[in-house]
Amino acid sequence: MRVLLLKPINEVYYVVQPNLGLGYLASIIEDAGHDVEILDSGKKNLSWNDFTGLIKRNKYDLAGIQMYSNEIPSVAEHIRLIKRHSPETVVICGGAHISGDPRGAMSLLKDVRFGFAGEAEAGMEKFIRLQKEDYGNPALLKTIPNLVWRSGGEVEVNPGRSFQNLDEIRYPAWHLLSPNIYPSAPHGTFCRQRPVAPLIISRGCPFQCAFCGGHTITGREIRYRSVENAVSEIMFLREEHGVREIHIEDDNFTLKKEYVAGLCEEIIRRVPDLTFALPNGVRLDTLNEETLRLMERAGFYSMAVGIESGSDRVLKLMNKNLTRELIRERIDLIKRVTDINLTGFFLIGYPGESEQEILETINFAKSLKLDKASFMFAMPLPGSELWESYREKNPGIDWDTFFYYRIIPGVSEIPAGKLKRLHRKAMLEFYLRPEIIAGLLREIRTPEQVGILGRRIFNILASGRRSRRRLRPVCSAAGRHAKP
Numbered sequence: 001m002r003v004l005l006l007k008p009i010n011e012v013y014y015v016v017q018p019n020l021g022l023g024y025l026a027s028i029i030e031d032a033g034h035d036v037e038i039l040d041s042g043k044k045n046l047s048w049n050d051f052t053g054l055i056k057r058n059k060y061d062l063a064g065i066q067m068y069s070n071e072i073p074s075v076a077e078h079i080r081l082i083k084r085h086s087p088e089t090v091v092i093c094g095g096a097h098i099s100g101d102p103r104g105a106m107s108l109l110k111d112v113r114f115g116f117a118g119e120a121e122a123g124m125e126k127f128i129r130l131q132k133e134d135y136g137n138p139a140l141l142k143t144i145p146n147l148v149w150r151s152g153g154e155v156e157v158n159p160g161r162s163f164q165n166l167d168e169i170r171y172p173a174w175h176l177l178s179p180n181i182y183p184s185a186p187h188g189t190f191c192r193q194r195p196v197a198p199l200i201i202s203r204g205c206p207f208q209c210a211f212c213g214g215h216t217i218t219g220r221e222i223r224y225r226s227v228e229n230a231v232s233e234i235m236f237l238r239e240e241h242g243v244r245e246i247h248i249e250d251d252n253f254t255l256k257k258e259y260v261a262g263l264c265e266e267i268i269r270r271v272p273d274l275t276f277a278l279p280n281g282v283r284l285d286t287l288n289e290e291t292l293r294l295m296e297r298a299g300f301y302s303m304a305v306g307i308e309s310g311s312d313r314v315l316k317l318m319n320k321n322l323t324r325e326l327i328r329e330r331i332d333l334i335k336r337v338t339d340i341n342l343t344g345f346f347l348i349g350y351p352g353e354s355e356q357e358i359l360e361t362i363n364f365a366k367s368l369k370l371d372k373a374s375f376m377f378a379m380p381l382p383g384s385e386l387w388e389s390y391r392e393k394n395p396g397i398d399w400d401t402f403f404y405y406r407i408i409p410g411v412s413e414i415p416a417g418k419l420k421r422l423h424r425k426a427m428l429e430f431y432l433r434p435e436i437i438a439g440l441l442r443e444i445r446t447p448e449q450v451g452i453l454g455r456r457i458f459n460i461l462a463s464g465r466r467s468r469r470r471l472r473p474v475c476s477a478a479g480r481h482a483k484p
């Protein structure tokens with residue numbers, strides 16, 4: 001079979017980095033003897049015409065599309081084009097959105113034949129070995145873990161199975177991801193060395209933050225790869241792809257201090273020349289002095305931390321299990337024992353949060369020893385606790401708004417105009433301080449990064465003022481992992 005794995009077209013690509021999810025699946029599909037192409041629309045800056053030409057030319061047997069919630073309108077357009085120009089291609093979807101709302105996703109996208117909810121490696125190993133005639137065989141389809149499929153007028157969601165032993169999963173197909181030709185502004189502002197590769201070392205998180213949808217993909221139980229398996233992949237990336245920096249994208253990488261210590265020791269011993277960052281955010285309550293010192297020795301120079309709010313009441317509402325006191329104490333610790341560059345993640349416009357509490361968050365952010373801050377509007381991500389209450393009250397959802405600088409109607413009780421002004425205030429007051437600007441300037445290492453910083457400053461100044469553009473949705477890669 002000829003298989004296309006696609007990261008869809010978006011209007012804006014803020015972070016463009018090798019796509020691990022598609023890479024893992026490509027390895028499995030190649031292993032089963034098929035031809036796979038990974039098409040990262042952001043990296044290729046693909047136009048709709050380019051995409052149409054490609055599917056007309058290649059007539060793929062299978063097109064697998066990764067789907068974040070904000071990408072639904074774009075995914076729908078891709079599917080429309082596939083069905084028009086290559087009707088025989090079977091379309092299959094996976095990723096964050098369908099993991100959080102499998103039935104809703106299938107009813108929105110009628111031409112999607114199959115989907116995968118959650119980690120798809122175990123299911124894909126079986127699915128990819130089916131013959132086309134098996135696609136109509138319910139007895140067979142039922143046996144495929146995590147498969148979402150249509151049976152009569154219903155959508156079936158098979159029970160999930162994820163690998164308990166992550167070492168059993170083959171490395172992503174790095175030869176199709178080519179980290180060495182990705183831009184130098186990956187997730188987490190600037191890199192210190194290039195090329196950069198993202199890496200997943202653990203999957204899952206046992207916490208239950210009410211705004212988080214991660215568990216619908218990776219579950220609530222944390223599983224780590226063995227130190228040997230992780231370090232071997234890092235060495236492979238260095239030797240085969242020239243990678244100099246690793247960005248760990250796990251949900252809760254620092255949860256197990258003994259693991260982190262073991263990994264750092266091994267990194268110091270075997271790959272002392274690489275640098276590491278944690279752009280996706282770690283929990284402050286998992287960090288202690290010993291781990292921090294060791295991480296810095298191993299080359300960790302930048303990390304993001306989930307803070308979310310400056311109000312203990314709102315932190316409770318979010319089920320974050322952190323307090324202002326602990327947050328301040330750990331940030332002081334990080335800055336006292338290391339020079340690690342720190343980004344704080346904050347959410348504003350949380351349901352039940354007052355204007356006064358947002359102001360407390362802004363003041364709190366400014367009072368902490370942070371180098372950067374990201375203020376995101378609360379999103380009821382499918383599968384999160386927030387989502388459950390939101391969807392009951394808001395049946396017609398505008399998916400386009402599930403994006404970091406957009407306000408999703410009906411989430412906050414504060415009027416949208418006021419919320420935008422508060423967001424702008426947060427960005428301006430945090431960033432327009434001499435010590436923060438000086439810190440950003442110190443991070444610059446290449447002329448290219450000057451341009452990136454310029455664009456980001458523009459984003460800060462324009463924050464909350466952007467117009468909404470429709471159909472061709474915007475994608476960014478800020479996130480829980482946002483940047484200015």
Ligand code: B12
Pocket residue numbers: 015017018019020021022024025063064065066067068069070071092093094095096097099100115116118119120121187200211212213214215217218249250251280376381382402403404405475476477478479480481482
């Ligand atoms: C790293 C990361 C990013 C990175 C890289 C994303 C990427 N495209 O590779 C960046 C910074 C770009 C990013 C951006 C955003 N992210 Co993000 N991100 C993550 C994170 C932490 C890990 C993702 C990852 O690489 N996992 C490792 C790989 C192996 O897993 P995977 O990609 O999920 O793929 C597996 C399955 O999903 C499935 N699968 C994936 N694609 C496909 C395709 C097919 C055809 C099939 C069959 C299966 C399949 O199989 C794969 C193997 O098991 C997750 C948290 C999480 N627990 O998942 C949040 C998460 C996915 N992100 C989230 C959000 C909110 C965002 C943003 C919307 C943030 C924003 N504020 O604007 C943007 C949207 C970007 C976009 N539209 O592309 C939310 C969910 C979003 C949602 N429902 O849409 C999550 C769950 C975080 C959370 N706290 O809730 N993100």
Ligand code: SF4
Pocket residue numbers: 205206207208209212213214251252283306
């Ligand atoms: S936000 Fe972070 S700590 Fe909270 S549940 Fe999600 S991954 Fe876990």
